[in-house]
Amino acid sequence: MKNEIQKKKWVRENLRSYSLLLPNLLLFLVFSVYPVFWTLKYVFFRYGGFASGDPVFVGLDNLIRVFRDALYWKSVKNTFVYAGAKILFTIPLAFLLALFLSRKKKGNAFFQSVIFVPTIMSSAVMGLVFYLLFNVYNGQINQYLLGTGIISQPINWLGKDHAMKTLVITAVWGGVGNYMVYFIAGLQQISEDALESARIDGANRLQTMWYITIPMLGPILKIILMLSITAAFSDMNTVMVLTEGGPTNATMVMALYGYQFFFPVSVGSVVSFQYGYGAAVSTVNAIIAGMVTILYLKLSKKLDEVY
Amino acid sequence: MKSKRFIMESFIYLFIMIMVVFTLYPIIYTVLGSFKSNSELTLGSGFFPEQWRIENYKQAFIQADFTKYTINSILVSVCAMILATVTTSLAGFTFARRDFVGKKLLLSMYVSLMFVALGSVTLYPIYTLLSSMNLHKSPAGLVLALVGGQASNVMLVMGFVKGIPKELDEAAIIDGCSVYGVFFKIILPLIKPILAVVALFSFRSAWNDYITTLIMSISQPNLKTLTVAVVQLKYSANAAAEWNIMLAGASIAIIPILIVYFLCNKQFIGGLTAGAVKG
Numbered sequence: 001m002k003n004e005i006q007k008k009k010w011v012r013e014n015l016r017s018y019s020l021l022l023p024n025l026l027l028f029l030v031f032s033v034y035p036v037f038w039t040l041k042y043v044f045f046r047y048g049g050f051a052s053g054d055p056v057f058v059g060l061d062n063l064i065r066v067f068r069d070a071l072y073w074k075s076v077k078n079t080f081v082y083a084g085a086k087i088l089f090t091i092p093l094a095f096l097l098a099l100f101l102s103r104k105k106k107g108n109a110f111f112q113s114v115i116f117v118p119t120i121m122s123s124a125v126m127g128l129v130f131y132l133l134f135n136v137y138n139g140q141i142n143q144y145l146l147g148t149g150i151i152s153q154p155i156n157w158l159g160k161d162h163a164m165k166t167l168v169i170t171a172v173w174g175g176v177g178n179y180m181v182y183f184i185a186g187l188q189q190i191s192e193d194a195l196e197s198a199r200i201d202g203a204n205r206l207q208t209m210w211y212i213t214i215p216m217l218g219p220i221l222k223i224i225l226m227l228s229i230t231a232a233f234s235d236m237n238t239v240m241v242l243t244e245g246g247p248t249n250a251t252m253v254m255a256l257y258g259y260q261f262f263f264p265v266s267v268g269s270v271v272s273f274q275y276g277y278g279a280a281v282s283t284v285n286a287i288i289a290g291m292v293t294i295l296y297l298k299l300s301k302k303l304d305e306v307y
Numbered sequence: 308m309k310s311k312r313f314i315m316e317s318f319i320y321l322f323i324m325i326m327v328v329f330t331l332y333p334i335i336y337t338v339l340g341s342f343k344s345n346s347e348l349t350l351g352s353g354f355f356p357e358q359w360r361i362e363n364y365k366q367a368f369i370q371a372d373f374t375k376y377t378i379n380s381i382l383v384s385v386c387a388m389i390l391a392t393v394t395t396s397l398a399g400f401t402f403a404r405r406d407f408v409g410k411k412l413l414l415s416m417y418v419s420l421m422f423v424a425l426g427s428v429t430l431y432p433i434y435t436l437l438s439s440m441n442l443h444k445s446p447a448g449l450v451l452a453l454v455g456g457q458a459s460n461v462m463l464v465m466g467f468v469k470g471i472p473k474e475l476d477e478a479a480i481i482d483g484c485s486v487y488g489v490f491f492k493i494i495l496p497l498i499k500p501i502l503a504v505v506a507l508f509s510f511r512s513a514w515n516d517y518i519t520t521l522i523m524s525i526s527q528p529n530l531k532t533l534t535v536a537v538v539q540l541k542y543s544a545n546a547a548a549e550w551n552i553m554l555a556g557a558s559i560a561i562i563p564i565l566i567v568y569f570l571c572n573k574q575f576i577g578g579l580t581a582g583a584v585k586g
């Protein structure tokens with residue numbers, strides 16, 4: 001009898017829990033779990049959409065094709081170049097800004113808010129603005145550079161030779177404020193006591209920074225770098241709007257490479273619908289990004305041992 | 308010694324100023340450019356418009372249909388914000404405080420899927436699923452697609468609820484509160500700060516979203532939001548002659564979010580670190 005009551009209570013409590021969880025759980029299952037399984041399934045199929053008939057099982061063909069696809073590996077290389085350059089510029093700039101702007105000084109809170117502004121804006125809309133700014137003949141950047149005599153010929157910012165640089169500039173613009181805020185949070189966790197005692201021991205500001213601030217920032221720097229790596233590998237909005245991966249794939253990144261088998265990159269561009277192959281590309285993308293993250297975590301652990 | 312310090316301070320100040328100019332330049336270009344004529348923009352002109360042309364906005368709102376897209380943007384972003392906040396607060400509370408069958412499995416699924424980066428490809432199965440439910444034609448479908456699984460926000464709320472002393476719940480239960488009572492009367496008032504963050508960030512990401520909305524609006528142009536509509540001006544037939552309209556459109560898209568930011572920039576900046584560094 002008692003058991004019966006306990007059982008009823010147990011069922012009721014579980015039902016209550018699930019009633020609270022359900023709205024999110026449904027969203028999670030439909031929009032997060034289901035697409036992953038869909039993608040993993042279609043890695044093994046050839047499928048071109050309703051019009052081209054039923055999906056055909058092709059085993060590992062799609063994955064083999066990914067490894068032989070020279071254009072795909074070019075997009076992987078581009079992604080590494082893009083991510084590397086973005087991180088190389090963003091992180092030091094963000095660190096210096098955090099260091100200077102976290103000092104209790106008049107105006108610093110205001111400057112922090114200003115530097116953070118790009119983070120809240122649409123990267124697609126700003127991609128369009130940068131597209132206008134960097135336009136060869138009509139863009140304001142070239143107008144200024146020509147007007148002041150710094151250059152005599154307009155620079156083709158979005159051409160084959162410079163498109164990647166322009167993309168990185170745009171990405172740095174959008175990213176600095178974000179990482180600055182992370183660094184400021186890290187700096188606030190460093191105890192005043194440590195800094196104080198270093199100062200009492202006669203360390204100057206540069207020494208305090210080098211021997212106290214930077215080592216104590218270590219753990220948070222690790223997180224910041226990891227976040228910046230994962231973000232840089234999935235960046236796609238700006239590329240899509242600014243360069244569309246071009247010219248001639250000079251800025252094709254791996255996220256966009258997978259995308260183009262499913263959807264048009266720009267209005268009016270033709271898609272060769274290859275859902276199976278696109279799924280394979282995306283899966284390999286996720287594996288590469290995951291491997292880079294793991295490699296980085298291993299490497300940063302090694303560094304811990306050295307220090 | 309004093310002068311050395313002065314020189315260093317000047318360098319720091321210079322560096323900050325350069326970064327401020329670098330940050331603000333594209334935004335100021337957008338806003339000022341939205342009042343210029345097209346030839347001023349493309350052939351070069353002074354910093355300020357020769358004549359403040361409000362017509363650009365009129366043209367954007369009327370000819371380019373931006374009135375409709377503005378309404379869409381507001382509707383979709385507000386709904387996404389509400390849906391995200393309500394569902395994640397309930398789920399975060401449940402994970403933090405309740406024991407139930409399958410909790411461990413579900414939690415590990417939530418955590419592991421935060422690290423699966425398949426990217427926008429997942430939008431294809433989502434789109435086909437929504438269209439099989441006939442939701443792809445309505446703003447509701449777009450809102451659902453924009454909100455998505457919310458795994459990281461659920462974890463964020465869960466972490467925050469865990470920081471609240473359990474004794475509060477227990478006292479309320481002894482006083483005769485049900486689970487729902489505990490949630491609405493005890494927990495909800497205390498997790499307002501983190502919910503503000505979730506709300507703000509989901510509003511921002513829905514307002515700024517490009518790819519999801521683009522895909523959902525390919526066959527349903529009436530679902531377009533400001534962000535998508537602005538970018539598509541790039542591909543319009545006489546794009547070269549409409550830079551001023553593009554910039555007016557871009558201003559319409561960024562000014563509301565800038566206003567939201569200046570009203571609650573503490574939550575924006577604080578929320579970012581709550582999500583990233585502690586999570």
